[in-house]
Amino acid sequence: MTDITRQLARFVARTSLADIPEPVRREGVRAFHNWLGCAFGGAREPPVTTALAAIREMEMPAQATVLGHDLRVDLQNAALLNCMASSLNAFDDTHLASVTHPTGPVAAAILALAEGRRVSGADFLLALILGIEVECRLANVLTLPPARGNVGFYMTGLVGGIGAAVATGKLLGLDEQRMIWALGIAASHASGFREAHATMSLGYVPGHAARTGLFAAQFAAKGFTNSEVALEGPKGFANVFADPPNLAAAVDGLGQRFEVMANAYKPYPCGIVIHPQIDACLEIAGTPGFDATNIERVELTVEPLTLTLCDRPEPQNAMQAVVSLYHWVAAALLYRKAGLDEGVDARVRDPAMIAMRRRIKVVADPSLAREEAKATVIFKDGSARSSHVVQCRGSLTRQLTDAELQEKFLAQAVRSIPAAQAARVAELCWKLPALDDVGKQIGAALAP
């Protein structure tokens, strides 16, 4: 496979919204709506306020809004903070095939950009869809068989900045050649590994992608050069991050099939590989006569990636709980809910939760699908209740409805802005394709 970089750049430079099928546009709107809610959901959390303390000292120019704060900073740091906010509760979207969280880096970069220039909703939506498209295709290059990468890399960190550069570059009107350079510069920033999950840096890696992707497009716009084969060259992106890569995945069906259609929205604010187990345990907890205080032990059968990513039996705080299978299974059984309120420090340290987490035994079974889980709860009297979830909520065949997305949005947004304002900005999201000026119309509603 040659000229992957050029093919992608040409596709991005030449595609207009008329080339995007209506269902794909609709999914782009849903992705943006889901993203913005998640950004408000995390905007007041300690990682953001700590980062803000550092950024305020840098005395940056007031160019774009920090969501949920009455404050503007420079474009790059606004992109960083707003993407970070959307990622840190692990409630953002997931491109399931590659476990990439695609919308954050792309949306945060172009929303910051749109505050400083007139960008129509149609152009914004097109840029968003194209950014997600290239981002997810490159994630496929690193993950779809026969590709073999290192699971330690944080996929959103590897591809998110490239998506941000594509979307920013589209709005800046880059031609094919400059788009090639934007792809290369952004790829040269690809970074981040999973060891920092469960710390403030969980959301930082996607945020860094948003910031640096925006920057890459700004450099390319001025004619800053990079390789013509940055993505596919022997010492380029695909070959350093996968051995072998699946280069065909970058361009097969380009413009025909859109990756945003394979993007899912989470019903629960935690690692997506935990979701089938939550469904199973909520189902058991909802059966008549269920009493969590009588549980003797819990036996889970999970798809192996669940343990690879979320085998954290004793989380110490909310950040660690986000990627703890045990925490969320225990929460589902004890509280019969699995929302943001069930992930806070007080819940993580609740003695009843600690005791429940220790009753959980997990077995990995490669015959299970990613969306599948089996759970059995054995009670002290020897009785048992089981659940077998084949397709968890939020998976592609059980996507959240628009109404569910709206509920998710409002529940998160009120953590940062008044309820009436939350409703107004949600409405603007649904109307995205018709907006005249995204920065003026949505931008005005971002601060409390």
Next chain:
Amino acid sequence: MTDITRQLARFVARTSLADIPEPVRREGVRAFHNWLGCAFGGAREPPVTTALAAIREMEMPAQATVLGHDLRVDLQNAALLNCMASSLNAFDDTHLASVTHPTGPVAAAILALAEGRRVSGADFLLALILGIEVECRLANVLTLPPARGNVGFYMTGLVGGIGAAVATGKLLGLDEQRMIWALGIAASHASGFREAHATMSLGYVPGHAARTGLFAAQFAAKGFTNSEVALEGPKGFANVFADPPNLAAAVDGLGQRFEVMANAYKPYPCGIVIHPQIDACLEIAGTPGFDATNIERVELTVEPLTLTLCDRPEPQNAMQAVVSLYHWVAAALLYRKAGLDEGVDARVRDPAMIAMRRRIKVVADPSLAREEAKATVIFKDGSARSSHVVQCRGSLTRQLTDAELQEKFLAQAVRSIPAAQAARVAELCWKLPALDDVGKQIGAALAP
């Protein structure tokens, strides 16, 4: 090997200049002097002026000087630009064991920082030496046997930001815990691959490391958290970039042996693996009666890495020539010199050079050392002259002298600042350990 991250953080937080042996301090001064000259040498080149065009549009605050320009930008972008300037002619220093160019990211970050606060020369030198130390040790983790990494990664991009974070963090007074986080945040930015060599992005990758390493320390200073085992954890830095890594190399002899002593300064502005061949051909070209116009062909025997990194037979411009073995061998034979003037576009496109490059045949021989080369020039009359270089100029046993470094500095600095100013700032570099305020004293001489 456990607690690598903590051991390194503790070492950095606790070490004072009194713990650094005098020869190591002296080498730190030489490294800084060599770096600053290289930064002036590249400051007016197109990659810097193109990047400046993009950065000027960002309307950043005037916090630190862009070397060689009458302009100040924010700290991060000053670090980016000044490191980029020092790297783009490939004239900067090289940690030979790992082919890292260590001083650029570290020096550019702390020089920018020092312009905004009082930093003594002694503190600056200590921070510089510690930054280089951690940076090169982590490069060793990825390269020294049994470590196996991917040669496509650009080592300075992987470790340079960590060095910059260490040095910045030392000047910001980070304690052990915050230094751990600074290491982790900086490691999460580790990025860059060699496909973009021979483009403007050659210097951009180290520059990005300088910028983001500085940023990492500023975040950690505010308490922004990362993993406690970011470097050694199973999904951390060492394990994603090498399989296996050599973790012992991070801490063996820490505080006893200093990596800056294994750092070399280039006599020629090109890929360091080309240097032994340049020496060999300069030697042949210097023999009595040598006439380049009579050359029939040139036969080179090289260490294999030379071809891995610099097998570029037909460079099209100065940026490609930097990493072209053929270009510099041809230049040594045709011009009997190999300086900045021999690397410009006009030389690359000189028909005599093009013809000479095509006469060169190369064989890789794994029995050769990195510093070794064999060259034979066969003339049209059938006669031949040979040279066998065992230790090339600039290698550790043939380090450039202070006088040679001074000559190299001045030749580069006059490309950006007046000669008298160049001499003055070179003098300040040699006096670094005694300076009261690096930002005021050296900073005042950075702009033309």
